[in-house]
Amino acid sequence: MATSSTTTTPLPDFLSEAGWEIHDTTSPFTAPHGRMYQKFDADGVCWRAFQARDEHCNGAGIIHGGMLMTFADALMGMTVAHNARSTALTVRMTTDLLSIARPGDWVIGQAKVSKLTRSVAFVGAEAHVGKRPLIACQGLFKLMRRRELRSHRQK
Template identity: 35%
Template sequence: MTDSPPAGFQPFGVTDGFIGHNGPYYWRQDSTGQLEFGFQTDERHGNPNGVLHGGAVLSFLDTILGHAVVTGTQRPCATISLDSRFIGTAAPGEWVGGRTTVRKLTRSFAFVDAEAFAGDRLLVTATAIFRIFEGEPRK
């Protein structure tokens, strides 16, 4: 395990509440301009089987999915539905990365996908629907 994120990553803006407990999370822009997110896992993210707990990875994906919606709309949102598929496992201590894809934005809803990976191993894919609200997102 390393104490610092991979090159180019900077701290994610939100560090309070559950995000702060599960993270810290980080982000960077890759060579194609797409945002990539990540977090350094440790023992608190593990389960009794010696691998990452699915809830730790899903919390990370829910956070970056919501971030994609807020960034795309400049409005607050909330998760309505989060469908996940667990593909692989990782051990506590591994760096977990994630990417999002916004499929469709309407005035009231966002349809977004995400994936989490450790190295070149796909861990989880997710599809989500978010409710978009009036107003500006919390700073």
């Protein structure tokens, strides 16, 4: 059973059997969104999952589109970072919200880089609840060198 190095909470059976691990975020923005699970396959595809909670809901009691878009953006960024071995910043993201999710649903997404250059990456992502498509996205990400990031942080 896979667990994080900082927690001993076991994964749900359907995730642990598939080789998923707990993703411990370092982002202060996404940390409040709750526990995420993640894995990479041999083709560089990143998979990520979370169980929707009441805190993710809008006033209609369904999972807020902004939560789903944040999930997809982080998924695509991680996919680019993994494949390019570089920090990646979102330049553009187009999103189609195809269905709804409710508290208790498991949202499972996957992302794959379609083109990688020296300075940018193109990536696509989709997520579903069960067999129902939930969201589809395309993104353009800027690859950042450590030196560029340091100079931005100092400003």
